[in-house]
Amino acid sequence: MIVLRLPGGLSLRLRPRALVVGLAGTLLALVLAVLAVGAGDYPIAPADVLRVLAGGGSPADRFIVTELRLPRLVTALAVGAALGLAGAVFQSLTRNPLGSPDVLGVTSGAATGALVVVVAGGGSAALAGAAAGGGLATGLLLYALAGRHGVGGHRLVLVGIGVTAILTGVNGWLLTRAPLMDAARAALWITGSLDGRGWANAVPVLAALAVLLPAVLLARAPALRLLEMGDDSAAGLGVSVRRVRVAALGAAVLLVSVAAAAAGPVSFLALTAPHLARRLTRAPGPNLLPSAVVGAALLLAADQLAQHAIAGRQLPVGVVTGVLGGGYLAWLLAGERGGRR
Amino acid sequence: MLLLAAVAVLSLVLGAKPLSLAEVWHGLTDPASPEYAVVHQGRLPRTLLGLAAGAALGVAGAAMQTLTRNPLADPGLLGINAGASAAVATATVLLGVADLDHQVWYALLGAAGVTVAVHTIAGGRQATPARLALAGAALNAALYSYVSALMLVDSTSLERMRFWTVGSLAGARTDTVPSLLPFVLAGLLIALLVTRPLAALALGDDSARALGARPGLVRGAVVVAVTLLCGAATAACGPIVFVGLLAPHLVRALTGPDPRRLLPWCAVFAPVLLLTADVAGRVLGRPGELQVGLVTAVLGGPLFLHLVRRGRVGRL
Numbered sequence A: 001m002i003v004l005r006l007p008g009g010l011s012l013r014l015r016p017r018a019l020v021v022g023l024a025g026t027l028l029a030l031v032l033a034v035l036a037v038g039a040g041d042y043p044i045a046p047a048d049v050l051r052v053l054a055g056g057g058s059p060a061d062r063f064i065v066t067e068l069r070l071p072r073l074v075t076a077l078a079v080g081a082a083l084g085l086a087g088a089v090f091q092s093l094t095r096n097p098l099g100s101p102d103v104l105g106v107t108s109g110a111a112t113g114a115l116v117v118v119v120a121g122g123g124s125a126a127l128a129g130a131a132a133g134g135g136l137a138t139g140l141l142l143y144a145l146a147g148r149h150g151v152g153g154h155r156l157v158l159v160g161i162g163v164t165a166i167l168t169g170v171n172g173w174l175l176t177r178a179p180l181m182d183a184a185r186a187a188l189w190i191t192g193s194l195d196g197r198g199w200a201n202a203v204p205v206l207a208a209l210a211v212l213l214p215a216v217l218l219a220r221a222p223a224l225r226l227l228e229m230g231d232d233s234a235a236g237l238g239v240s241v242r243r244v245r246v247a248a249l250g251a252a253v254l255l256v257s258v259a260a261a262a263a264g265p266v267s268f269l270a271l272t273a274p275h276l277a278r279r280l281t282r283a284p285g286p287n288l289l290p291s292a293v294v295g296a297a298l299l300l301a302a303d304q305l306a307q308h309a310i311a312g313r314q315l316p317v318g319v320v321t322g323v324l325g326g327g328y329l330a331w332l333l334a335g336e337r338g339g340r341r
Numbered sequence B: 001m002l003l004l005a006a007v008a009v010l011s012l013v014l015g016a017k018p019l020s021l022a023e024v025w026h027g028l029t030d031p032a033s034p035e036y037a038v039v040h041q042g043r044l045p046r047t048l049l050g051l052a053a054g055a056a057l058g059v060a061g062a063a064m065q066t067l068t069r070n071p072l073a074d075p076g077l078l079g080i081n082a083g084a085s086a087a088v089a090t091a092t093v094l095l096g097v098a099d100l101d102h103q104v105w106y107a108l109l110g111a112a113g114v115t116v117a118v119h120t121i122a123g124g125r126q127a128t129p130a131r132l133a134l135a136g137a138a139l140n141a142a143l144y145s146y147v148s149a150l151m152l153v154d155s156t157s158l159e160r161m162r163f164w165t166v167g168s169l170a171g172a173r174t175d176t177v178p179s180l181l182p183f184v185l186a187g188l189l190i191a192l193l194v195t196r197p198l199a200a201l202a203l204g205d206d207s208a209r210a211l212g213a214r215p216g217l218v219r220g221a222v223v224v225a226v227t228l229l230c231g232a233a234t235a236a237c238g239p240i241v242f243v244g245l246l247a248p249h250l251v252r253a254l255t256g257p258d259p260r261r262l263l264p265w266c267a268v269f270a271p272v273l274l275l276t277a278d279v280a281g282r283v284l285g286r287p288g289e290l291q292v293g294l295v296t297a298v299l300g301g302p303l304f305l306h307l308v309r310r311g312r313v314g315r316l
Helices: A016-038 A046-053 A059-094 A106-120 A124-145 A155-177 A180-191 A199-227 A231-236 A241-263 A269-281 A288-308 A317-334 B002-013 B021-029 B036-068 B080-093 B100-121 B129-151 B155-164 B176-193 B195-201 B205-210 B215-237 B243-255 B259-284 B292-309
Strands: A002-005 A011-014
Touching: A016 A046, A016 A059, A016 A269, A016 A288, A046 A059, A059 A155, A059 A199, A059 A241, A059 A269, A059 A288, A106 A124, A106 A155, A106 A180, A106 A241, A124 A155, A124 A241, A155 A180, A155 B155, A155 B292, A180 B129, A180 B155, A199 A231, A199 A241, A199 A288, A231 A241, A269 A288, A269 A317, A288 A317, A317 B129, B002 B259, B036 B176, B036 B195, B036 B215, B036 B243, B036 B259, B080 B100, B080 B129, B080 B155, B080 B215, B100 B129, B100 B176, B100 B215, B129 B155, B176 B195, B176 B215, B176 B259, B195 B205, B195 B215, B195 B259, B205 B215, B243 B259, B243 B292, B259 B292
Parallel strands: none
Antiparallel strands: A002 A011
């Protein structure tokens, strides 16, 4: 660990390993992105991709890159980063490796919102709005039921599991209420898919990330780390426990909701990315930025796999993240050090 | 017991066409009566299935919670129902298996696979409650994605699977319970036989061994019982959430944590819960019905939340 002392009494602690992981992850995500833009029915060489991104390239390449492939890719990166970040905050706040938005019901809430719109016969914009609204409403409900009195122990997770179970029942029922064509659309949506996502999907997530990443999360990271020691210890060390919790929980719920509105509730990424990031950085604390970077790289890779794994057939990315994420966590747990927190 | 009988009678009486008690009696006994078909083809198999599946899920949940000393342990949460679902979904969509007699075997296979996997992944003998729950969540997510993917294969599969995945007793026919019963009875028997060593096991492996129990054997027996119970229930009704989690918690408030009292009472009380939910779904959803999986979630969920908020959950 390196401590930088700046003039004026400010100091900054840096962990070289976390930095390296963050940078390597970013680099990996960018390289993957360039390769991903080039891949497809109309392959483009990486050099040409870079040329287009720099503002040059042939008109055909330009059209394919900026209009067709880049939007999906940026959506993947943004959604992955948002989910990774939100997952890290949730796991830190609940002091529980299970405390991801999937387990706590925020993603199910987003799915419920979307399904209501599908059954009522609404359009894509209404669906995205309802998904975000559903996620936020679930977050509020969780806070009202458990968060106010502290989230220690099993309490928030138990409440979250209860809420998830209710919403899963409601979602299944909503799916049986929809006409078959709409049900197919809804089933695809609740799996989580990046198919046909455009700039209109990417921009809200990017905006949310741009506002929430620096403003709330990085400013709250030291407090979050102290909060992991327990409410009383944190309060004793000068952390305004309730304010930090409300701000962090609110930001995380907002990120998950916006991400779900863009790509559907991509399962398991928010649970996996922080685990992976923590293993890579070996740093204590919430590991916010590494989680975001790992999340972005993971979702991008998963989406490429979903597009190209089976020739001539596109899987929804949620299937890939679920199967791979579940497998990864299983492997993690089977290993010696997994699962401890 | 009285409650169970009352709910069973209610389940026979209420429905899309409410019958009087006398009509139900005629329907049960007199093949010539107009209600014979309604009662014998519809209400009776459904009620029996509710009893069997409820007992299965309740006892499985109680056994798991006691064994893992984990208030979150539930066949659903540990992925066992999901394993059975995934296997049945595979059989239905990819292999074209449509009849319950064969589906049960796939469900058992899936449930057994997940039970072993979740135990191994969580670290075998060293499994802690947190690791078990985490391993279950991992498998759940993976299997849920897999089932979703199967539903997306084509619209026929979606049409079939979307009703099944909610969890419902409506699919009950005259031959449902007979093909299910051997598995449920065997599971219940094994679970009830090991309640005494299970109680010793709650004190920790070393104390249990000192008291004459064999922890490995007990664990194995519980795993077999849970597999039989959950596999059979899921094959017939789809993955019904919450009964396995809720019933033991409610019963524990009355009996205390001793498995020798907890498990038998769960076998009585969980069917009450499931049948009540099913009847409520039929009454509330008239002229159609609400699937019992939805009702257990919507009625059971808030009750569970209430218990959590009062701090009653977690004391095992």
